[in-house]
Amino acid sequence: MAEEWAFFEGKFVPIDEARVSVKTHALNYGTGCFEGIRGYWNSEHSEMYMFRAPEHFERLHRSASMLRMSLRYTVDELTEFAAELIRLNEYRTDTYVRPVVYKSGAIVGLSMVRRTDSTIEFLPDDFFLFAVPFGDYLDVNKPIRCCISSWNRIDDNMIPARSKATGLYLNSALAKTEAEELGYDEGIMLTTDGHVSEGSGENLFIVRDGHLVTPARSENILEGITRATVIELAKTELGIDTIERRVDRTELYVSDELFLCGTGAQISAVSEVDNRKVGNGEVGSVTSSLQKLYFDVVKGNHQSYAHWCKPVYAGAGQ
Numbered sequence: 001m002a003e004e005w006a007f008f009e010g011k012f013v014p015i016d017e018a019r020v021s022v023k024t025h026a027l028n029y030g031t032g033c034f035e036g037i038r039g040y041w042n043s044e045h046s047e048m049y050m051f052r053a054p055e056h057f058e059r060l061h062r063s064a065s066m067l068r069m070s071l072r073y074t075v076d077e078l079t080e081f082a083a084e085l086i087r088l089n090e091y092r093t094d095t096y097v098r099p100v101v102y103k104s105g106a107i108v109g110l111s112m113v114r115r116t117d118s119t120i121e122f123l124p125d126d127f128f129l130f131a132v133p134f135g136d137y138l139d140v141n142k143p144i145r146c147c148i149s150s151w152n153r154i155d156d157n158m159i160p161a162r163s164k165a166t167g168l169y170l171n172s173a174l175a176k177t178e179a180e181e182l183g184y185d186e187g188i189m190l191t192t193d194g195h196v197s198e199g200s201g202e203n204l205f206i207v208r209d210g211h212l213v214t215p216a217r218s219e220n221i222l223e224g225i226t227r228a229t230v231i232e233l234a235k236t237e238l239g240i241d242t243i244e245r246r247v248d249r250t251e252l253y254v255s256d257e258l259f260l261c262g263t264g265a266q267i268s269a270v271s272e273v274d275n276r277k278v279g280n281g282e283v284g285s286v287t288s289s290l291q292k293l294y295f296d297v298v299k300g301n302h303q304s305y306a307h308w309c310k311p312v313y314a315g316a317g318q
């Protein structure tokens with residue numbers, strides 16, 4: 001088996017050499033931000049396609065900037081590191097790439113700056129990247145069961161909700177864990193004022209009156225790349241508009257269809273929320289059309305969206 005590699009402290013190293021100190025600021029205080037990017041293996045093309053990698057690295061830059069961190073690599077450089085990492089690992093199966101920017105200073109104390117009488121200096125940041133073979137995160141072959149989480153989604157004025165801050169994911173981990181402990185597949189989080197925000201690691205769409213509806217960007221959601229993909233595919237390929245607005249909890253109970261979407265989750269139909277059946281409890285026609293389209297697109301089988309799919313092996317050195 002090929003050796004497993006990571007990108008760490010500016011170079012590719014065997015994964016066991018990618019280690020941080022227990023004193024690392026990010027490990028103690030959650031001062032990091034990350035991304036999740038999927039690579040889809042297309043066996044007919046003998047090719048791996050990374051889906052919308054530049055968009056993920058653009059968001060990583062935005063997260064870092066909101067969180068007072070700096071990322072010294074450009075989007076193009078980061079995309080190439082991700083492709084090179086997959087090649088080094090020789091993965092020829094669906095893969096998940098995890099880039100992380102983190103406060104790497106080994107220092108006790110919350111502040112991300114050091115002050116002297118005359119200067120203010122930010123603690124150092126670093127960047128790492130690893131990749132793992134990755135199958136389905138949520139079931140995409142049959143609908144899943146969700147509950148409304150007792151944990152509210154963090155408010156933007158607590159931790160920037162549109163960032164993928166590592167510390168923010170304790171909020172998501174509590175919601176996901178609670179849902180699974182209660183026997184559900186996923187938890188849907190409400191905002192502090194009681195409106196629907198998103199799943200613990202996915203954006204959410206409902207179908208009502210022939211339209212797609214999704215919580216607006218002001219509802220403390222992560223501005224998902226899959227969400228944007230769904231909006232575009234629904235409009236361009238199915239002629240269905242998406243309304244971005246505030247969504248009530250009980251609209252989920254009476255919607256015709258409901259699905260969650262995200263890089264990890266892909267598009268996962270929901271059959272039940274809080275033990276109330278959604279629609280007829282089966283995968284609805286809009287959801288199943290979007291699922292089919294989405295998988296065609298991400299696997300590099302839809303020519304119109306080839307620009308979203310970066311070939312990893314044929315793309316070497318380009």
Ligand SMILES: Cc1ncc(COP(=O)(O)O)c(C=O)c1O
Pocket residue numbers: 036172198199200201202203221222223224225226227261262263264
């Ligand atoms: C909290 C949260 N919301 C939404 C998403 C979906 O975002 P994307 O489609 O960009 O993966 C994710 C996954 O990254 C997430 O963690």
